[in-house]
Amino acid sequence: xxLTAFTDFGFRALMRIASEPDRAFSTAEIADEFGISxxxxxxxxxxxxxxxxxxxxxxxxxxxMLARPAGQIGLGAVMRVLEREQALVECFRADGGACVIxxxxxxxxxxxxxxxxxxxxxxxxxxADCTLAPRARPVAEALS
Numbered sequence: 001x002x003l004t005a006f007t008d009f010g011f012r013a014l015m016r017i018a019s020e021p022d023r024a025f026s027t028a029e030i031a032d033e034f035g036i037s038x039x040x041x042x043x044x045x046x047x048x049x050x051x052x053x054x055x056x057x058x059x060x061x062x063x064x065m066l067a068r069p070a071g072q073i074g075l076g077a078v079m080r081v082l083e084r085e086q087a088l089v090e091c092f093r094a095d096g097g098a099c100v101i102x103x104x105x106x107x108x109x110x111x112x113x114x115x116x117x118x119x120x121x122x123x124x125x126x127x128a129d130c131t132l133a134p135r136a137r138p139v140a141e142a143l144s
């Protein structure tokens with residue numbers, strides 16, 4: 001199984017934001033820290049906010065914060081939201097894909113079971129279980 005960069009970025013952002021839940025993080029700050037695309041991360045953060053995992057504010061002092069405590073954000077729920085558009089295999093796509101063996105394929109049932117087991121396992125963990133340690137910030141940045 002391979003997760004998309006979209007999902008990877010989303011989890012990284014949530015883990016960083018959970019490290020200091022009382023302050024807002026800008027997308028630029030998180031993107032710079034992890035060396036990832038700001039544009040791509042902006043889309044990911046918008047999905048996380050729309051799903052109720054983050055709250056966002058624009059302007060000075062703005063940024064993203066957790067919408068609820070990290071212990072109340074299940075990793076399985078996050079995964080389901082971030083991977084919503086990504087079918088594990090072609091025949092799982094909403095349009096059914098174009099696989100010619102779909103009508104007689106027995107493998108897709110095994111994949112469906114495995115995917116559900118994977119998500120069920122993630123349901124046993126929360127963001128609090130994988131929060132990053134707060135990072136040291138320059139004194140001038142910490143005072144602002």
